Amino acid sequence: MKQLLNTIVANDTLHSKWLNALSFMENTGARKISACENPYEVTFLQLKHATEEHRHAYYLKKQIKKLSVPFPERYDTASLLAPIQTQQYLQRLDIFCVRYLKETLQLSGASLRFAAYLLVTYAIEVRADLLYPIYQEVLETHSSKVMVKSIIAEEQGHLEEMIIQLEAFTPDWEKHAEVILHYEQQLSLAWLEAITNEIA
Numbered sequence: 317m318k319q320l321l322n323t324i325v326a327n328d329t330l331h332s333k334w335l336n337a338l339s340f341m342e343n344t345g346a347r348k349i350s351a352c353e354n355p356y357e358v359t360f361l362q363l364k365h366a367t368e369e370h371r372h373a374y375y376l377k378k379q380i381k382k383l384s385v386p387f388p389e390r391y392d393t394a395s396l397l398a399p400i401q402t403q404q405y406l407q408r409l410d411i412f413c414v415r416y417l418k419e420t421l422q423l424s425g426a427s428l429r430f431a432a433y434l435l436v437t438y439a440i441e442v443r444a445d446l447l448y449p450i451y452q453e454v455l456e457t458h459s460s461k462v463m464v465k466s467i468i469a470e471e472q473g474h475l476e477e478m479i480i481q482l483e484a485f486t487p488d489w490e491k492h493a494e495v496i497l498h499y500e501q502q503l504s505l506a507w508l509e510a511i512t513n514e515i516a
Contacts, residue, residue: 317447320512321454324397325462328383330515333397335380335462340391343373344406345440352429361477365437368474372467382461398510405503410436412499420492434482438493439500441475 324330346369353362380387388395396402413432417423423431448468455462482489 317450317508318454320508321451322457323515324511325454325458325460328385330397331460331462332380332383332385332388333395334511335376335383336388336391337396337398337402339373339376340396340402341406342369342376343391345437346370346373348406348410349433349437352433354426361481362433365474365477368470372470375467376464379462379464398507398514401503401507401510405507406436406440409439409496409500409503413439413496416492416495431485434478434485434489435493435496438475438478438482439496441471441478442497443500443504444471445475 324334346366349362349366349369353366391403393399393403410432413436414428417428417431417435421431444467448464448471452464452468455464482493486492
């Protein structure tokens with residue numbers, strides 16, 4: 317991961333596409349959180365989390381302005397690293413989680429959407445807690461103007477909040493989370509492999 321990020325950060329064009337990919341994923345996450353809400357029963361934490369994910373998407377996009385490249389207004393495929401894997405990442409994780417919850421816990425409707433939100437978001441926060449600190453370290457090594465320190469602090473808070481919600485949802489949440497984490501790890505490896513192949 318660190319070696320790959322060193323290659324990306326050293327090249328403004330690649331770095332721009334990387335930032336845009338991260339921004340796309342944060343924005344997709346925010347939209348998925350909002351999509352699973354009951355408009356009259358949305359919790360404070362859901363509202364807070366969706367707001368912060370949208371802000372992360374905006375912040376990461378804005379960081380591209382610090383690079384010596386044309387600014388990508390949109391998330392078109394030419395402005396993303398590994399565009400297919402980037403665009404399908406959260407969608408595939410969400411679909412897997414929904415199917416798992418239907419088969420394992422026989423959930424449906426609003427209960428299914430909320431449970432999927434909890435587990436998918438948890439898996440993404442675990443990934444963010446691994447990725448962003450390494451990325452920040454590489455940025456500092458390169459004396460980059462780009463920074464993600466503010467995101468790191470908020471993502472750590474999100475992870476703690478998701479654990480609290482999962483504990484309230486079911487006492488054996490860790491068993492279910494382990495299944496989702498395993499699948500997310502496969503998606504993450506495939507995404508990083510696609511990026512590596514693209515920039516090789």
